[in-house]
Amino acid sequence: MSSVFDEYQSPLSARYASPQMKKLFSPRHRANTWRKLWLWLAEAEKEVGLVRITNEALEAIRSNLEVTDEAFKVIAEEERVRRHDVMSHVFALEKDAPQAAGIIHIGATSCYVTDNADLIFMRDALDMLLPKLAKVIHNLAQFAMKWRDLPTLGYTHYQPAQPITMGRRATQWVQDLMMDLDDIEYVRVSLRFRGAQGTTGTQASFMEVFQGDTAKIDQLNKILCEKAGFDSCYDISTQTYSRKVDLRVCNALASFGATAERAANDIRHMAHDKVLDEPHESTQIGSSAMAFKSNPMRSERICSLGRKLRNLPNDFSGTFAGQWLERTLDDSAIRRIDIPEMFLITDALLIALDNVTNGLVVFPAMVEAQLQQELPFMxxxxxxxxxxxxxxxxxxxxxxxxxxxxxxxxxxxxxxxxxxxxxxxxxxxxxxxxxxxxxxxxxxxxxIGRSPEIVERYAGPGGVVEQKLRAYEDHITSTRTAELAI
Structure with a gap:
C-alpha cells in the first residue's frame, strides 16, 4: 500500500510554506474556483438578458460548488479520455448538476476559468503576503531602535571601515524591505480581471450570444468584476490576459527575494564574527558530527530560498516573450509550476524572516571587543x-x-x-x-556620526516606517511570531 512517502513532494509544501498558502494553490481550491467562475458567468448572462438560463440551472450549480473526491475521479477519467483539463471539469460539473447541462461555459474559452482563476489566486496570495512583510519590517524597525546607539565596526569590501551602529545597519535592511513593500503593493493594486473576452479577445462569441448588443457585453464584464472582487478588466486581452502581468508580479517578489538573501547574508557574516546570532532552540542540533556547532541555519535557508525566488523572473520573461500572436500553449506547464512556487517561496521566506528578525541576539561585549581591535587605527x-x-x-x-x-x-x-x-x-x-x-x-x-538620529527619524515613533505600516497595524499587533515547522 503506497503512502505520501512513496511519491515526490515539493519541499515548499512539505517543509516551508504556510497551510493557508498551500490551500490557496491546492487542486481542490482551483477546481472550486472554476465552478464559481462558471456560476458567476451564468448568473451575469442571465442578469443581462440570456433567458435560456433558468433559476433551476443556477441553483444546481450553486449546490455543487464544492468539488468532491468522487468528482475528482470523474475529472481524472474525463481528462484521460479527452485530453482537455477544462472540458473534463465541465463534464464533471454537468454530471453533478444535470439541470445546468448545456448552459455552462456559454461564450467562454478555457482561459475564462484558467486565467481568471490565476488572477484571483495571485490577488489573494498578495493579500496574504503583504501583512507578513509588514510584520518583518516592524520587527527590524524595533530591533534597529533598540540598538540604535550601539557602535559596531563598519565594513566596506568586508574590510574594517568607519564604525556604524548595530541599529543603523539594520535600518538599511528595513529601507530595502520598504521598497519591496511599495513594489508588491503596486502590483497588487494594479491587478485587473480578464473577464469574458472570447477566444482571441475580440468578444466575438459574446456578440453572437447577445446579438450584437455591446452594452450587454460591457455590463456582463462589470458584473463579473463585481462578483470576483476586481475593479475592472484589463483593457486589452488576447485569448489570455497578457503574460506581462505574471512577469510584473514575479519581478516584485523576486526583488524581495534578493533583499531577504542580502539581509540574511549580513546576519550570517555577523554570526561568524560572534557579534550577533539568529534565535536557536535549546534542543537544536547544529551539526551531526560537531556537537559544539551552532550554525545560522535559518538564515542559510533564507539565502537558499531567496536565491531561488530572485531567479524566477527568467522563466516568466521567457514565457511572456514566447507567446506568439494571440497565444500559444507553451505557457501552460511552466505557469502551473512557477505561479504557485513564487508565492509559496515568498511565503516561506516571510515565515523564516519573521522568526529570525523577532529573535536576533546581539552580544555587546563581542561588538565592543571587535570594535576596539580596529578603533585605535581609526x-x-x-x-x-x-x-x-x-x-x-x-x-x-x-x-x-x-x-x-x-x-x-x-x-x-x-x-x-x-x-x-x-x-x-x-x-x-x-x-x-x-x-x-x-x-x-x-x-x-x-x-558613528548621526547613526542614532538616522535610525530614529526612519524607524522610530512617527517616522517613515511607522507611517507606512499603519495600514497593517492590526495584523502586526495581533499576530504571533511565526514558528518554523521544520
Missing amino acids: ATENIIMKLVSHGVSRQEAHEQIRVLSGEARYAVRVEGKQNDLIERIEQNEFFKPIWHELRALLDGKLF
Missing part, C-alpha cells in the same frame, strides 16, 4: 589633531603615528597579538602632551 586622525592643538608639527605627528601603526599592525597580523597601538603611544614621550586625553578618544560613539 582614531589616529583625531590623535594627530589633538597634537596639533598642543603646538606639535602635523607632519611630524603623522610620521610618528605611521611608524607606531605599522608596529601595531605587525603585532596583530604576524604575532597574533591584540592591537596595542594605544599602549605604544602611551609609552612614547612624543605623545606626552595628550596622554591624559587618549582613552577618551577611543569612545566608539565619537565615530
Whole structure:
C-alpha cells in the first residue's frame, strides 16, 4: 500500500510554506474556483438578458460548488479520455448538476476559468503576503531602535571601515524591505480581471450570444468584476490576459527575494564574527558530527530560498516573450509550476524572516571587543589633531603615528597579538602632551556620526516606517511570531 512517502513532494509544501498558502494553490481550491467562475458567468448572462438560463440551472450549480473526491475521479477519467483539463471539469460539473447541462461555459474559452482563476489566486496570495512583510519590517524597525546607539565596526569590501551602529545597519535592511513593500503593493493594486473576452479577445462569441448588443457585453464584464472582487478588466486581452502581468508580479517578489538573501547574508557574516546570532532552540542540533556547532541555519535557508525566488523572473520573461500572436500553449506547464512556487517561496521566506528578525541576539561585549581591535587605527586622525592643538608639527605627528601603526599592525597580523597601538603611544614621550586625553578618544560613539538620529527619524515613533505600516497595524499587533515547522 503506497503512502505520501512513496511519491515526490515539493519541499515548499512539505517543509516551508504556510497551510493557508498551500490551500490557496491546492487542486481542490482551483477546481472550486472554476465552478464559481462558471456560476458567476451564468448568473451575469442571465442578469443581462440570456433567458435560456433558468433559476433551476443556477441553483444546481450553486449546490455543487464544492468539488468532491468522487468528482475528482470523474475529472481524472474525463481528462484521460479527452485530453482537455477544462472540458473534463465541465463534464464533471454537468454530471453533478444535470439541470445546468448545456448552459455552462456559454461564450467562454478555457482561459475564462484558467486565467481568471490565476488572477484571483495571485490577488489573494498578495493579500496574504503583504501583512507578513509588514510584520518583518516592524520587527527590524524595533530591533534597529533598540540598538540604535550601539557602535559596531563598519565594513566596506568586508574590510574594517568607519564604525556604524548595530541599529543603523539594520535600518538599511528595513529601507530595502520598504521598497519591496511599495513594489508588491503596486502590483497588487494594479491587478485587473480578464473577464469574458472570447477566444482571441475580440468578444466575438459574446456578440453572437447577445446579438450584437455591446452594452450587454460591457455590463456582463462589470458584473463579473463585481462578483470576483476586481475593479475592472484589463483593457486589452488576447485569448489570455497578457503574460506581462505574471512577469510584473514575479519581478516584485523576486526583488524581495534578493533583499531577504542580502539581509540574511549580513546576519550570517555577523554570526561568524560572534557579534550577533539568529534565535536557536535549546534542543537544536547544529551539526551531526560537531556537537559544539551552532550554525545560522535559518538564515542559510533564507539565502537558499531567496536565491531561488530572485531567479524566477527568467522563466516568466521567457514565457511572456514566447507567446506568439494571440497565444500559444507553451505557457501552460511552466505557469502551473512557477505561479504557485513564487508565492509559496515568498511565503516561506516571510515565515523564516519573521522568526529570525523577532529573535536576533546581539552580544555587546563581542561588538565592543571587535570594535576596539580596529578603533585605535581609526582614531589616529583625531590623535594627530589633538597634537596639533598642543603646538606639535602635523607632519611630524603623522610620521610618528605611521611608524607606531605599522608596529601595531605587525603585532596583530604576524604575532597574533591584540592591537596595542594605544599602549605604544602611551609609552612614547612624543605623545606626552595628550596622554591624559587618549582613552577618551577611543569612545566608539565619537565615530558613528548621526547613526542614532538616522535610525530614529526612519524607524522610530512617527517616522517613515511607522507611517507606512499603519495600514497593517492590526495584523502586526495581533499576530504571533511565526514558528518554523521544520
